[in-house]
Amino acid sequence: MEYTCFNCRKIIEFEKKLRKIRCPWCGGKILMKIKPKIVKKIKAR
Ligand SMILES: [Zn+2]
Numbered sequence: 104m105e106y107t108c109f110n111c112r113k114i115i116e117f118e119k120k121l122r123k124i125r126c127p128w129c130g131g132k133i134l135m136k137i138k139p140k141i142v143k144k145i146k147a148r
Pocket residue numbers: 108109110111112113126127128129130131
């Protein structure tokens with residue numbers, strides 16, 4: 104799973120098994136999951 108740190112906005116990869124999730128750079132505890140990009144194709148006329 105990939106997360107972004109809320110503070111420094113770096114991308115961090117964690118395994119699912121880990122309970123404690125912290126940003127290794129700033130030590131921030133607030134991490135946001137990176138959602139897979141959903142691209143919608145719309146026909147433009
Ligand atoms: Zn951070």
